[in-house]
Every structure is written in structure tokens, then in C-alpha cells.
Amino acid sequence: MGRGTFPRGPEGITTGWLADAVGAPVSAFEVEQIGMGVGLLGRMYRLTLSGDASTPSSVVLKMPTLDQRARANIMKPMHFYEREVSFYQEAARAVPVATPKVHFAEFDPATDDFVLVFEDCSDRRMADQIAGCSNADADTAIDAMVALHAHSWAALQASTYPWLPKYCDSPYPQAWGGMFERGWPRAREIFGARMPEPIRDFGDHFERIVQPYLDEISAEPVTFCHGDFRLDNFLFRTKKEHAPMTIVDWPICFRGRGAYDLGYFISQSLTAEDRRANEKRLIDRYTHGLAAHGVEYPRDQLMRDYKRTVAWCFLYPVAVVGSAEIKTERQLQLLQGMLDRSIAAIEDSGALEVLR
Structure with a gap:
């Protein structure tokens, strides 16, 4: 199959294309959309396949969102689709964490379309980010984060994966800042009543921190960050042959400081109550885990x-x-949950004082 020769929607899937994609005969298939309401920026389908003994019984297919506004304002300027395909083509086998086996990964730069065909991981357990992360799952997630970060700590060069950016470099500060600027009036309208006055003031002046923050989080030593390290992107083991946790959704991966994934996970995936009770323990687990790999992240810099x-x-x-x-x-x-947890974590941590 040549570059760009893939279906642009489920209606374009054929048995011949599927057979080439999975490397096995496919005589028939059924399509079911899945993950609705879990992901925000893509479409997911489960395909049940008929073939022979070598044909997988099912696979999962990922395609772009139909939301043209999101594609134009988020996915294209940030190169998210292209980056996720590049991750599965070049890095998935190298990173020391479990990712779904990918049968097919292709991106069309002319249209920003893509297709990913994965193994079906529905035999693993999904947790619910809205309900929040349990202590046991949080420990498993931190251990996976340690493995990912320690593997590339201070050793990840721009030439290693040319498609893996530092977010301090153009066009990313402009793109991040533009996304906030477009969203803030609507967020103030919809969620303003949930925001204390200092948070509303922070949002009114958010553009001031974009470049300085991205410069600092991109300063050496950097590592391979997932970028969207949250509970909805984890699949937990249910059988002995599984890894403890399989990580999906890699379009936001980048080169940066490890505290990015740590702060994002703890502030977004735990309820405020659980975060308050476990935050120090999880940060300690992260630093001790890195130290066991010979990596030192000085506590003052980490915090x-x-x-x-x-x-x-x-x-x-x-x-x-x-x-x-x-x-x-x-x-x-x-x-709403992400916003409320973010506000609570900002207030509890004194983050606005650190920014000043």
C-alpha cells in the first residue's frame, strides 16, 4: 500500500485493505463505534473479523475526529495526528512501557488524515477518570511513568525522533496560547460560576505564562513525556500475560521535564480528596523510582x-x-471534572505563587 492509500472513514474499509493491514486473510468484517465520550479528538471503531486461523478475531481502528473546528484549531497546528502515527511507526517498540500492538499506521500530510489499526485490548480493564483513580492504579501508573522517563532521561536528542518536539519551539507556544485564547471566553461563560476570582484573574492573564513555562519545562534534562498521561488512557492487566498497564493515545508526546506527566496525572486523574491524601506519597514513589534507575531529580526543582x-x-x-x-x-x-480538579490543585499547591 502506498502512502495515503487508506480509508478516510469506516464506509471506505474493504476486506482487501483490512487483509493487507493485518497481514492475514479477511473474508468479512463488522464495524462498531466505541469509546464515545472517552476520547475528545478522534474516532474509535472495533472491527470483528472473519478469516482463517491467522486472522485476529478483532482489531481496533482509530481515525480523525469529524469535528472540523477541532482539526483546524488543535490537531493540525499541533501536528498531533502526524506525531501519533510517527510514534507507532518508530518509537512504540523502543519505549519500555506497554502499548497496543499496531498492525497499520499511516498519515497523509496532504489532508491530515490518518489510520491506526491496533490489537483489540478490550480484555484489559479500563478505569473511569470521572470517578477517579484508585490508590493501586495510581501506583501502577507512577511505576509506568518512571520506566518511561528513566529510559530516556537526559539522553533524548532532537535527532533521535525528529518529529518529537520541545514545546518551547515555534509554532507550539503560539498554538497553545491561541487555543487558550479561543477557549477562555466560552469557558468563562459555561464554567465561570465554578471559578473563584483568583482563578478567573489567572485565566484573564494566562498568555503571560505560556512562553516562560514552556521554556522552563523544556530545559535540560528532558525525557520522553507522554503528554496526556491520564486515567482514560490506561488499560490495566486482567491476565498474567498482560503488562501491568498498557498506555494508549500518544499524539501529545514531546521532549520535556518529567514533572509534566507527573503534575498532569496527579492533578487530573485523582479526585481532590484522593490527591490530598496521596500526593506526597506518589511524588515520593516517582522520585524513589527514578533513583532506583540512577536518575536524580532534585526535590526543589521537581516541586x-x-x-x-x-x-x-x-x-x-x-x-x-x-x-x-x-x-x-x-x-x-x-x-468539568478536569477543571474542578485543576482549580483545587492550583489552590492547594500554591501554584499561582510559584508562577509569580
């Missing part, structure tokens, strides 16, 4: 990076509200 990231994460629900269509009740609940 500065961590608190600044907690404040930065206020951007995520605001940007999505302004740049994407919210079509399901679960998507709205997820964004």
Missing part, C-alpha cells in the same frame, strides 16, 4: 516544575471547550 505544571494544566479543559464540539454528557462531565 517547582510540578507546581507550575499544575497551573499549566488549567489550559486543557479551557482549550477543548473553545476548540471542539462537546457532544456527549460524559465529555461535559470529564471537562
Whole structure:
């Protein structure tokens, strides 16, 4: 199959294309859309396949969102689709964490379309980010984060993966800032009553921190960051042969300081109550885990990076509200939860003081 020769929607899938994609005969297939309300910026389908003994019984297919506003305002300027395909083509086998086996990964730069065909991981357990992360799952997630970060700590060069950016470099500060600027009026309108006055003032002046924060989080030593390290992107082991946790959704991966993933995960995936009870323990687990790999992250620098990231994460629900269509009740609940947890973490950590 040549570059760009793939279906642009489920209606374009054929048995011949599927057979080439999975490397096995496919005589028939059925399509079911899945993950609605979980992901915000893509479409997911489960394909049940008929063939012979070598044919997988099912695969999962990922395609771009139909939301043209999100594609134009988020995905294209940030190169998210291209980056996720590049990750599965070049890095998935190298990183020391479990990712779904990919059968097919292709991106069309002319249209910004892509297709990913994965193994079906539905035999693993999904948790619910809205409900929040359990202590046991949080420990598993931190251990996976340690493995990912320690593997590339201070050793990841621009030439290693040319498609893996530092977010301090153009066009990313402009793109991040633009997403917040577009989303903030709508977020203030929809969620303003949930925001204390200092948070509203922070949002009114958020553009001031974009470049300085991205410069600092991109300063050496950097590592391979997932960028969207949250509970909805984890699949947990249910069988002995599984890895403890499989990580999906890699379009936001980048080169940066490890506290980015740490601050994002703890502030977004735990309820405020659970975060307050476990935050120090999880940060200790992260630093001790790195130390076991011979990596030192000085505590004062870690906490500065961590608190600044907690404040930065206020951007995520605001940007999505302004740049994407919210079509399901679960998507709205997820964004409300992300916003509320972000505000609570900012207030608890004194993140705004650190920014000053």
C-alpha cells in the first residue's frame, strides 16, 4: 500500500485493505463505534473479523475526529495526528512501557488524515477518570511513568525522533496560547460560576505564562513525556500475560521535564480528596523510582516544575471547550471534572505563587 492509500472513514474499509493491514486473510468484517465520550479528538471503531486461523478475531481502528473546528484549531497546528502515527511507526517498540500492538499506521500530510489499526485490548480493564483513580492504579501508573522517563532521561536528542518536539519551539507556544485564547471566553461563560476570582484573574492573564513555562519545562534534562498521561488512557492487566498497564493515545508526546506527566496525572486523574491524601506519597514513589534507575531529580526543582505544571494544566479543559464540539454528557462531565480538579490543585499547591 502506498502512502495515503487508506480509508478516510469506516464506509471506505474493504476486506482487501483490512487483509493487507493485518497481514492475514479477511473474508468479512463488522464495524462498531466505541469509546464515545472517552476520547475528545478522534474516532474509535472495533472491527470483528472473519478469516482463517491467522486472522485476529478483532482489531481496533482509530481515525480523525469529524469535528472540523477541532482539526483546524488543535490537531493540525499541533501536528498531533502526524506525531501519533510517527510514534507507532518508530518509537512504540523502543519505549519500555506497554502499548497496543499496531498492525497499520499511516498519515497523509496532504489532508491530515490518518489510520491506526491496533490489537483489540478490550480484555484489559479500563478505569473511569470521572470517578477517579484508585490508590493501586495510581501506583501502577507512577511505576509506568518512571520506566518511561528513566529510559530516556537526559539522553533524548532532537535527532533521535525528529518529529518529537520541545514545546518551547515555534509554532507550539503560539498554538497553545491561541487555543487558550479561543477557549477562555466560552469557558468563562459555561464554567465561570465554578471559578473563584483568583482563578478567573489567572485565566484573564494566562498568555503571560505560556512562553516562560514552556521554556522552563523544556530545559535540560528532558525525557520522553507522554503528554496526556491520564486515567482514560490506561488499560490495566486482567491476565498474567498482560503488562501491568498498557498506555494508549500518544499524539501529545514531546521532549520535556518529567514533572509534566507527573503534575498532569496527579492533578487530573485523582479526585481532590484522593490527591490530598496521596500526593506526597506518589511524588515520593516517582522520585524513589527514578533513583532506583540512577536518575536524580532534585526535590526543589521537581516541586517547582510540578507546581507550575499544575497551573499549566488549567489550559486543557479551557482549550477543548473553545476548540471542539462537546457532544456527549460524559465529555461535559470529564471537562468539568478536569477543571474542578485543576482549580483545587492550583489552590492547594500554591501554584499561582510559584508562577509569580
